[in-house]
Amino acid sequence: MQVKKNPKADLNRNSGLYFVMGLTLVLFLTWRALEYKSYEDNQEDIVQLVVGDNLDEDVPVTETIRTAPPPPPPAAPEVIEVIEDTEEIEETVIESTEISQETVVDDVDLNASDIDVEEEEEEITVPFAIIETVPIFPGCESVSKAEQRACFQEKMQEHIIKNFNYPKTAEELGIQGRVFVQFVIGTDGYVTEIKTRGPDLLLEKEAKRIIASLPKMIPGQQRKRPVRVPYSIPVNFKLL
Template identity: 65%
Template sequence: MQVKKNPKADLNRDSGLFFVIGLTIVLFLTWRALEYKSYPKDEVLLEMAEAVEDLSEDVPKTEIIQTAPPPPPPAAPELIEVVEDTEEIEETIIESTETSQDAVIEDAVVSVDDVEVGEEEEEIIVPFAVIENVPVFPGCESAMNNAERKACFQRMIQEHIRKEFKYPPVALELGITGKVFVQFHIDNKGMVVGIRTRGPDKALEKEAHRIVASLPQMTPGMQRGRAVKVPYSIPVTFKIQ
């Protein structure tokens, strides 16, 4: 008799899957059993109760010590004896240093003629753009009118800067360039005063100051027939080619 097997009734077909599922469940239960922790709740509560009981302390009763009041101060004596001073005090006589009205002080007499009173002239500043007669730069004396003198003045200033220009060695080595703005005044005697510089580097400012300070004396600017102080500003460009 031949035994017929149904392929659907094979019990070993899914045995591997069931083995893996069972092994996973066992490992999970084992891990939870190892991680399980228990705490002694009764002992903790007991320790806390004992700690609370220890906080209550019996405060001893103190008694107020009464001290005796201080004795009263001694009474003042009824009789006061006056003791005479036997020493004599010499009086100090202070003589007055004031002089009478009749005294004549000859040394204090000062003659009015000996005092010289100098009149301080008021300094007038007139801008370069509106002055009647601009300062005359040496070499511009032949200019006929004020406009020509202004043009000659500016041209001579530029020539003077190009002639005196020297690039500072430190700035040249470091490659420092920039523009220095120089402001100065031409006073009522034609001298360059009050030089101020503003630029990107101290070495460039120092060189621009030196150039402007070397300007020659000029004929001062005139306003209504009077020599006045004239401000002027010019930029000095430092550029490495």
Template identity: 60%
Template sequence: MEPKKNPQADLTKNSSLYFAIGLALVMFIVWRALEYKKYDEDNTYDITQNVDDMLDEEVPMTEQIKTPPPPPPPPAAPEEIAVVEDDVEVEESVIQDTESDEEEEVMDVEDVVEEEVEVDVDVPFSVIEDVPIFPGCEKVKKKGAKALRDCFNEKMNKHIRKHFQYPEIAQEMGIQGRVSVRFVIQKDGSIGQVQMRGPDKNLEKEAARIIGKLPKMTPGKQRGRAVRVPFSLPITFRLQ
């Protein structure tokens, strides 16, 4: 059986040329499709929006402010001036002199008595002229101020040792330390203005109790006048 195909026929001879032509034709059609535009036939353009026409409109002018009319001129002065005689008598007012006359007697003013106002002054224990006297130190008064100061300090230490009691709660907690005490010997010899500063409130409370038991003293004097005398001392609390 013989084949029907012609062996001399070559179908792929011009295939590349046909492919290039077809590709160019397709690209042309796509380009024309993208560039295609359609415009609506509409001639309804509003000619009233022209700027030139808007400028031709009449603008109303600002009304003028009406000013009031000028005041009428003053009346003219008369040509002749009539002289009128002044027959009315005017009483002159008399101003009385308020200053004293030389003939008046000036009363004598009594001499002004200046009253001395006592000012409370605190004089430290170390510099006061007459130191406060602790009860029992009267016998050393003749020996001078130094002997009185030494006796005062000795009596103060004895008083503290006599009334000293270590707070139980401070002992249980192991609290110890020094309490600084400051008080004032008043002008009547009493003790006041007690202040404490220490490491614990219980120790401060005990120090205040000891100072509160101090007896009334003979007040200190400065220039012969009783004054307040501040005094400071430490009270040491130490566990054995």
């Protein structure tokens, strides 16, 4: 069969080439359009400062107040009179109380009976471990002397357990530990000089309160004489 059209007359043969060329041209023009910059002419504005010649200011009128000058001081008298002092003044003579080497001191007879000598009783401190007669806790009066030491310690433990009150703040904060308390049972039977040492101030304060509430005791004796007896005991604060 004979071909009717000339193959060289086919318009779609180079369409891809034309498309690429057109696309390249469009991209080139777009790039140039984006890179194009225009600059405006800079025009400097001329500002003219106009200063007026009329610089007069209105000054307010003030009034000067004139005060009278102070009066002159009084003039001195022409004649000065001298008045003689005719009144006699008695002079006070102060005698010296110092004693010199020439002063003689009269002898004074003193008898031994005329001199009062007061004997000051010295408070003796004897430790609890070696004292002859330990302080007697209320409730231990009928106990024999050999058992008074054990009775004292037992009553002390009972008093701590009975009056023990765990501090609420320390309980909430989880504070616990052992507080060592040292105190003195005086010659009058009362507890004094309480000292505490522990892990926290709240626990020390409670331990001091317990010991301060101890009742009056019969004071300890050494050679049948009341003496001061120091004593120490631990107070254990433990959360369950």
